Amino acid sequence: MAANVRDALREAEKQLARHNIKMPRNDALVLLSAVTGQRVETLLAHPELQVREHDLSTYWEWLRKRARNYPLQYLTGQQEFFGRSFVVSPSVLIPRPETEIVVQACLDFLATLEKPATVLDIGTGSGCIALTLLCEISSLTACAVDISREALQVVTENSQNLKCDDRLELLQGSTVGPLIGTGRRFDLAVSNPPYVALSDSVEPEVRHEPGQAVFAGQSGLEVYSEIFSKTACVLASTGRLILETSFGQTEKIAQLGKEHGWHEMERRPDLAGIDRCLVLQHISTAGPTR
Numbered sequence: 452m453a454a455n456v457r458d459a460l461r462e463a464e465k466q467l468a469r470h471n472i473k474m475p476r477n478d479a480l481v482l483l484s485a486v487t488g489q490r491v492e493t494l495l496a497h498p499e500l501q502v503r504e505h506d507l508s509t510y511w512e513w514l515r516k517r518a519r520n521y522p523l524q525y526l527t528g529q530q531e532f533f534g535r536s537f538v539v540s541p542s543v544l545i546p547r548p549e550t551e552i553v554v555q556a557c558l559d560f561l562a563t564l565e566k567p568a569t570v571l572d573i574g575t576g577s578g579c580i581a582l583t584l585l586c587e588i589s590s591l592t593a594c595a596v597d598i599s600r601e602a603l604q605v606v607t608e609n610s611q612n613l614k615c616d617d618r619l620e621l622l623q624g625s626t627v628g629p630l631i632g633t634g635r636r637f638d639l640a641v642s643n644p645p646y647v648a649l650s651d652s653v654e655p656e657v658r659h660e661p662g663q664a665v666f667a668g669q670s671g672l673e674v675y676s677e678i679f680s681k682t683a684c685v686l687a688s689t690g691r692l693i694l695e696t697s698f699g700q701t702e703k704i705a706q707l708g709k710e711h712g713w714h715e716m717e718r719r720p721d722l723a724g725i726d727r728c729l730v731l732q733h734i735s736t737a738g739p740t741r
């Protein structure tokens with residue numbers, strides 16, 4: 452059945468609201484824009500435009516999925532991060548705004564280095580951290596590791612889209628495992644590891660994201676533990692480890708790091724004042740304590 456933009460949006464918003472989707476108007480608009488290839492502004496300015504029948508049937512199909520809490524970004528296939536567009540699929544975590552705090556902490560540290568630097572991104576997912584750093588610093592090279600082969604395929608696509616595939620190396624494995632014994636040393640290791648405990652409940656949308664990108668054992672700290680115990684041997688003498696920390700867990704994570712010889716240099720909060728990021732240096736590489 453044919454419809455114009457006004458009617459399609461009105462019906463879609465009603466459907467999503469009925470299923471308690473938090474921002475029904477926004478989601479209805481974003482999906483219609485993705486389906487028709489028209490900008491949101493064009494749809495708002497021209498409610499009389501007719502939506503093609505084929506687009507309309509895709510639209511209703513997407514709306515049915517969205518009504519069951521399937522993430523908007525998996526339907527549109529993209530997410531903005533640090534001002535760039537990243538391809539996302541159900542194989543990768545959808546990049547979150549709080550991870551931009553981690554990226555900024557990395558940029559601030561890298562700005563203090565004099566020579567072209569090397570970065571290791573552990574649990575790269577869509578590649579949003581490593582690729583943003585490569586885009587921001589043209590002399591940088593990066594290595595990105597993920598346990599998921601499917602995630603690395605998404606990173607490859609993103610690195611080609613962002614034209615920095617020539618400065619990125621991809622490795623599959625657990626944390627720094629593929630680098631152990633290679634003798635390689637990075638100036639910076641960064642990670643936003645999975646950090647939800649298996650017993651914790653998550654938002655309905657998050658249940659559609661890959662389990663290994665979200666959950667980390669009974670405590671939620673399993674991947675942090677592995678990173679803390681193995682990463683020092685792949686860092687340069689002045690190297691830093693920068694970690695995203697889970698909501699309300701920063702103190703616990705800092706303490707866990709301390710037990711593995713990591714000295715806390717800095718904490719960074721989000722706009723609500725919640726700590727989201729730790730900057731650490733290993734005692735084996737730190738200078739003499741004063």
Ligand SMILES: C[S@@+](CC[C@H](N)C(=O)[O-])C[C@H]1O[C@@H](n2cnc3c(N)ncnc32)[C@H](O)[C@@H]1O
Nearest residue numbers: 544574575576597598599625626643644645664
């Ligand atoms: C929270 S997601 C973060 C993805 C991306 N860095 C971001 O900030 O959006 C965690 C990522 O770590 C990967 N992962 C989980 N356990 C891992 C491990 N032991 N070693 C390497 N990667 C792991 C998951 O596949 C997932 O891509």
